[in-house]
Amino acid sequence: MLSATAKNDLALLRKGKLDMSVPSAFDQLSGKSLIDELVLIYPFVFQRRDDGRKREIGMAREVAYELVFQKLRDSLFHGVRLHPTLLQCYFISTYDDSISEITWASKLQVRPFRGSGKGLALSFRSGFKLDKTMDGWTVKPLVRRKTVLSEDFLRKRGWRFDVLPPFGARAVV
Numbered sequence: 001m002l003s004a005t006a007k008n009d010l011a012l013l014r015k016g017k018l019d020m021s022v023p024s025a026f027d028q029l030s031g032k033s034l035i036d037e038l039v040l041i042y043p044f045v046f047q048r049r050d051d052g053r054k055r056e057i058g059m060a061r062e063v064a065y066e067l068v069f070q071k072l073r074d075s076l077f078h079g080v081r082l083h084p085t086l087l088q089c090y091f092i093s094t095y096d097d098s099i100s101e102i103t104w105a106s107k108l109q110v111r112p113f114r115g116s117g118k119g120l121a122l123s124f125r126s127g128f129k130l131d132k133t134m135d136g137w138t139v140k141p142l143v144r145r146k147t148v149l150s151e152d153f154l155r156k157r158g159w160r161f162d163v164l165p166p167f168g169a170r171a172v173v
């Protein structure tokens with residue numbers, strides 16, 4: 001079970017008010033215990049990758065869907081697309097079960113991208129990234145941005161697309 005200090009530090013990170021001049025609860029917390037606790041509250045695991053001694057996981061509290069209307073060429077009608085949006089997301093990286101990064105994003109939009117090749121456009125909204133460096137922990141705000149990545153690249157990074165379809169979405173642990 002997460003300590004009250006760890007819970008408080010996570011809440012402060014989400015608000016962008018985590019003071020890293022004070023020793024962090026994350027130094028004493030194992031990556032496995034943090035992930036095991038958070039996955040109970042953030043059950044939509046959309047990324048999971050184990051690469052030797054490094055582990056990465058992305059989880060969301062909720063998956064919402066947005067209707068996107070688009071004018072169809074040579075038609076009086078509009079087309080409709082359903083796009084998934086991951087809400088209240090954590091990305092956690094560990095190395096030898098020691099927490100090396102915690103990223104919090106309030107919203108992650110996932111859109112198809114039909115440029116040069118098949119891919120997805122990922123758009124982050126507000127959030128914060130906590131990184132463990134040689135000098136200690138640093139907190140940085142997430143810059144609102146859109147990144148286009150191929151489906152193949154995302155699969156290699158452990159992305160699980162089975163949590164994105166609206167009628168098949170389910171919490172995956």
